Amino acid sequence: MSQSLHQAGVKLLNALSRNADLIMQVYLSGSLHEAEATPGVVENLKKLGILWRPEPGAPLRLKKAIRTLLEGSLHDERNRQIDANIGSALASLKTLAQHYKEALHHHRYAEGQAHLNDLTEHVYALTESLGNNVRVLFSRINNEFGYVASIDAKIRENELAQNQVSELLSQLELFRFDELSDVAGSNRELRHLLVVALQQSFSRCTQELSIAQSRLLELLGRFREFRGRTRLLKGFVLHMEQQPDFMPANYANHSQVPLLFNQARPLLQPAAVDVNRVDHEAELLELVGRIKALHRADKPRDEQRAAQSIDVEQQGQVELDDQAIHQAVESYFCEIIDTGKRLTALEYLGQQQLEFDPEVWIYQVIGGYQGLNDEERQYFELATEIEDHPIFDGNKIVRDVELGLR
DSSP: OOOHHHHHHHHHHHHHHHHHHHHHHHHHOOOBGGGGHHHHHHEEEEETEEOOOOTTTOOOOOHHHHHHHHHHHHTTTOOOOOOOOOOHHHHHHHHHHHHHHHHTTTTHHHHHHHHHHHHHHHHHHHHHHHHHHHHHHHHHHHTTTTSSOOOHHEEEEEEEHHHHHHHHHHHHOOOOOOHHHHHTTTTTHHHHIIIIHHHHHHHHHHHHHHHHHHHHHHHHHHHHHEEEEEHHHHHHHHHHHHHHOOOOGGGGGSSSTTTTTTOOOOOOOOOOOOOGGGHHHHHHHHHHHHHHHHOOOOOOOSTTOOOOOOOHHHHHHHHHHHHHHHHHHHHHHHHHHHHOOOEEEEHHHHTOOOOSHHHHHHHHHHHHHTSSSSSHHEEEEEEEEEEEEEESTOOOOEEEEEEEOO
16 A cells, blocks of 8 residues: 555656646646646646646636645745644544554554554644744735735735734644643653644744734734825825815914914024124123133131141040050950850940940940951850831931840
8 A cells, every 4th residue: 555655656746847837837827728738738637636627617726735835835925824723633633642552552563653653744744834824924924915015905914814813822722731641641752742742832833923913913003004194195185186276274363273283383492602703702702701710709717727736645645545445345355254144335334434435335345346256256145235216217226235155
């Protein structure tokens, strides 16, 4: 049986090769008059299923399969046919998968391989059909429906393409990958065909169709805008042809002015200097001279801002006080180590009757803790007493700190 199919296929391909010129003429013109070709050649092409006669007396035409082959291979822009019959294809895939599993169950491996080959061909034919449908849509969109001339025809083609996109999306909803996964089971070949290959094609087709749908809506809006402008222009031309002596009225003299003409007069432009006017040269120079003039008012002498001498002894006293607060912080840390008890900074300040400002004292304790190296800091634990600022949200006030050993 396979040998006879092989011979029939070779015969068909040879006929296509020998009569390629004639077949392309029929493809481009749409029909063939028998007087333009040899009767034997025409009869042979009819027997092979390449040409057919739709009705008695009608000219010969190409079979749909041959035309589809040429349209797909040549990427013909006139191809507007989209195959959306996905439900029947999915039913065939499930049936072939059941045949394949049954053949494997009964150890009929040759029959199972034949069913697997058919299933593979059907899966890849379905994925190719989905890709071809998207390609046809994008070829028409990128060409902006250039195979038709008028704006109305472009709008009709756009609406047809939108209906086809909606039909394809509704057909894609027939994919039930959970059912396909159950049909495939644990068989590796079936899972690759029914789940992996189909799901990749499904996701790619869905994304491209959403892009095509948005571009179709954009084109439709543009076409309708063109049609509106064209109708307006044609109406004006027709009016001028019927009334060649028409002159627009002065609408400013009417009491009821149309909104199209009821526009405010333009405002005066901002004033600017005309530097090219020679007679204004003196005034311009005077203005520039006033701009560059510097007027410094005499200010009274401020005794506090005058230079003063620096008291070296007073500066030294400040350094001694700074050294004293550092020593007090060290004593506070040593007190914590000796007693082993937790003690707040303000409590220590009161016990020792130190004369430092409480805020400065707390700041120095925090600085002393942070100034320790990592090895020494791990022996201490510093806890802060914080409260929210009564006026400013998000600000915190440190009232006291408590130091202790870990």
